[in-house]
Amino acid sequence: MGPLNGLKVLDLTRVLAGPYCTMLLGDLGAEIIKIEVPVKGDDSRHFGPYQHGESAYFMSLNRNKKSVTLNLKTEKGKEILKSFIKQVDVIVENFRPGTMEKLGLGYDVLKEINPAIIYAAASGFGHTGPYSKRPAYDGVVQAMGGIMSITGQEGGEPTRVGPSIGDIGAGLFTAIGVLAALNHRNETGVGQKVDVAMLDCQVAMLENAIARYVVTGSVPKPSGNKHASIVPFEPFHTSDSQIVVAVGNDQIWKRFCQVADLEDIMALEKFATNPERHNHYQELRPKIAEKMKEKTTKEWQKILDDAGVPNGPINHIDEVLEDAQVKARDMIIEVEHPKAGKLKMPGVAIKLSETPGEIHSPAPILGEHSSEMLKKFLNYTDEEIEALHAEGVL
Amino acid sequence: MGPLNGLKVLDLTRVLAGPYCTMLLGDLGAEIIKIEVPVKGDDSRHFGPYQHGESAYFMSLNRNKKSVTLNLKTEKGKEILKSFIKQVDVIVENFRPGTMEKLGLGYDVLKEINPAIIYAAASGFGHTGPYSKRPAYDGVVQAMGGIMSITGQEGGEPTRVGPSIGDIGAGLFTAIGVLAALNHRNETGVGQKVDVAMLDCQVAMLENAIARYVVTGSVPKPSGNKHASIVPFEPFHTSDSQIVVAVGNDQIWKRFCQVADLEDIMALEKFATNPERHNHYQELRPKIAEKMKEKTTKEWQKILDDAGVPNGPINHIDEVLEDAQVKARDMIIEVEHPKAGKLKMPGVAIKLSETPGEIHSPAPILGEHSSEMLKKFLNYTDEEIEALHAEGVL
Structure with a gap:
């Protein structure tokens, strides 16, 4: 029972920023239908380390989701996606801008099918501006967004933040955008596009560095581990x-x-x-x-x-897992996966008194729910589904 | 016109984590009524650097908000707060756990007054667990949450992330919690408590570090600025x-x-x-x-x-402000403050097609809207307000 129970999210995301966003929504009770390319699936299924052949990286980010394979380059694949669009509340994707349009599945097309759809796109540089179409990587965005220039030992080199804060920041902001748009839709019935750029989020997370610079004219540098004004x-x-x-x-x-x-x-x-x-x-x-x-x-x-x-x-990290407060707050949970066995991962950081989120299922096997979702949402028969498999659509 | 237009938020937050959360909500159209202690106001009004006597730190985080002074240690102050609770949708605070209870204003009291209220609390260690009542600082939480242990030059010292990611992370998660609870309330009419801990959020942002450790048994270390597997x-x-x-x-x-x-x-x-x-x-x-x-x-x-x-x-930071993409996305905006003049700060990172957020007003002068808000929400008269000022309640 989560606060987003009943919310249906079509999830076209891969790797980190997008999957982190849909994980947050899924943890809070939304139904996440993860669309994956047949055979290969989400790229991150092939990121190590592996536990009994399953990617721990993928499993940590895709709990609570259902996997449906769909080849969006086929006409039937596109048709099925469009049918899903009629049935869901939200679509989230983190392709490079232009990709969905090339597939004939851009926001303009999808909103004709379902004007109430909330279309959320997380990308490196956003859907507008001169760098929009460029590929983005966490390491590039952390560099360009300024966070590296103020992280590091005093007098030392600019330093990348260990976790991929470029991706995770965008995942968090995208979730906020989706939920804010949902509030507007609850009141008006109208959906909209949510466009979140990793680079923008880095700028929005710089804290007081911009204020310090614009007021003093002095460019902030890595300042090490000590507090700026309190000693010790x-x-x-x-x-x-x-x-x-x-x-x-x-x-x-x-x-x-x-x-x-x-x-x-x-x-x-x-x-x-x-x-x-x-x-x-x-x-x-x-x-x-x-x-x-x-x-x-x-x-x-x-x-x-x-x-x-x-x-x-x-x-x-080993000590974090054993910290008394971290344990008391259920911030490390263990999820049982049918192939990989038990895997520890972070819990749900938003503690709600009435509708706490939950981890109700492990990350899915590729295509595990194709048949179930096509029957439930689109009334496909077993025969039709078998034919789609044979044609390489699923 | 933002997606949260019409949402009324009573904002008891100070310094960074809480104000960052309510800034996000305000940027998206919510009405933010910031309650500040008389005379002194939010601690961060006294954080440098200053521009014409006004804190740039405070101004960057408190745009779009209305300031009402209120002495919560007086009976009349508590009464006024309770009256506000009847009129608003959300209350956000980032006191040390127990503070609101000591004032007689804990969630249990406030939900009796308004069962639909969403009560969001951002704190260092959360409202449960053995460290709950401890004061938290960004530097302590970054250390305990593991992010420092995986940030830094290869072979070098654990390194603090430059921006206060402990606070900002909690601000982001709290905003998600508020909006998810709002969705539940839109459907059921029932409010709830949202309890977010800075430490929990750090753990939730560790990305693949936990997966790497639990699968390989090898404790992740600072790994510098290069990609783990791609060269160059x-x-x-x-x-x-x-x-x-x-x-x-x-x-x-x-x-x-x-x-x-x-x-x-x-x-x-x-x-x-x-x-x-x-x-x-x-x-x-x-x-x-x-x-x-x-x-x-x-x-x-x-x-x-x-x-x-x-x-x-x-x-x-100076180059970030001049970056072509950052500029094209309006990620650096200039806000005119009546006393401080023009100040540059980050824009709104969530770009919405139908109801884009906006910066409609600068950070408030302390108590600027006390009279306006007491009249608008609680029907106080000028005479009553004057008396409250004289008594030190406002």
Whole structure:
């Protein structure tokens, strides 16, 4: 039971940005009918690593979806797609702009068939503008959008964000666009096109970097791991890993000094207030850093938690999976796949009191639901479906 | 005219995660009534840099909103808030869990007043679990959620993502939760609580890192700026900056070699296919790197664009603002503020064909709309409002 129960989404997406969007909608209860090219399927079915022959990458992004194979280059394939359009509320695609038009399946065509359809397109550069038709890759969009230029160690190279934030950002914004358009449709009955560009989303996620630049004229650079104005507020090496210590105010500073055996420096005026600590950062940091090396991260966590000093370890992925809060919030779930067996993946980050989303099924086998969906939505018979298989349409 | 026109949102948020969420809703047409503490207002009004005394940080995040001051620690302030609750569709807050309950304004109280209310809470660790009541900071959540452990130069230190992705991620997920709950309410009339944690969102944004770890048992590390399996697909230094070259397949490789004056290596079998280039990366990279240094980034862009070789400069923020595609998509807009003057900020990343969002007003002056909103929604008179001011309620 999710808040989008009853919503039918035709999902033509592949790889990451689009599938991430439809996963969000599916987690919240929408029925996701994933259209895949016959034989090969979504490209990401062939991305490693594999578990019992199934792509873990694909399985993590395509839970809760139904797979229907359809060759959109055949006339019958196009016909079937158009028949589906009459039956669904939303279509999502992340082809390069122009691809759907070339297939004769652009928004202008589909809205004639169903004026209430919400047509969402996630692309690299969007459906307008001079770069529109270019292929996009996460690595290119992260570079062009400015996020790399402000990520990295202080004085170091611009750095790519580890997860593909170009794709994931676009997936999130596209989901918001679909749901906002759905609200408008609920009130007016009219659908529309939702055009989301990975590059645009990068710009929309730059936070205060633009404000800083336009006001000061100074171009933001990678600024490392420490807070711009609060001291200490950064990671320190412990005896076994690293921990972020976040001393948000002067009361916390005192508590921190007491439990970290730094009472000698607590007594010094030059470190008593945050502005003073900021001014004397170069002198202060090594003194703290030396102390922090004396204990393990787990020991420090206990000490700082008990003293009410905000802190957090730099968790590696194995540690994230074992984090008490992550576990308590069901943010790592295990899904059983008929071929691959059990696979751990992220849970649903939106916790709803009345209609919590759920993971009701694993990622589909290619074409697993072709027959079921063609019968349910389009009243095809077994014989007709068999013939479509034989012709290579499914 | 946006897809959320008519939606009324009571906005108790401060600083970043919450205000980012309500900005998204406001950009799409919702009426955002921002409740601020009298005299001081949203903390971020005091974050630099300033333009004519107004915080550019605050102005970038609070366009399209109306400001009402309200002292929630007074009985009259609580009463007014409860009266607003009867009139609005959504309330969003990003206090530390427990704060609203302490004020006597928790979800359980507010839903008695308006059972259709959608109550969205964005917090650091969420409203359940052992760390729930802890304060959260972006730097702590990025550390704990694993994103830092997979961001950084190869072999280098875990690296914080430049923009506050902990806050912004939570803002995006919260907006999705609100809109999904709205769909459920449109169908059933029933509201609900939306509980989003910054930490949960970090986990949900880790992309394939979890799949890689659980299948291979190998803990992902910072992997620098190059693609994991495609070569070349990474930034190269040019004579003046850096450019990402993304050679997605062997045809593109040939075109790249032709225009980059690398025909000697194109002829070599050891670089002919992507697997071969991957195997001989250490030998190949310096050869390409040497060539790339011979021209400026702009010269390379022209050459590679003409040859159909995907590429993109590592844009700094000043260059992002001048990018032809960013400009063509209206992703940098200029908003005129009555005190601060003109300020550039990101535009609306969701492009809708029928009901495009818009920036209809600058960020409000503190309390600018107190009187207007109290009259419009609650039928207060000028005299009553004056008295509330005098009592310190507004």
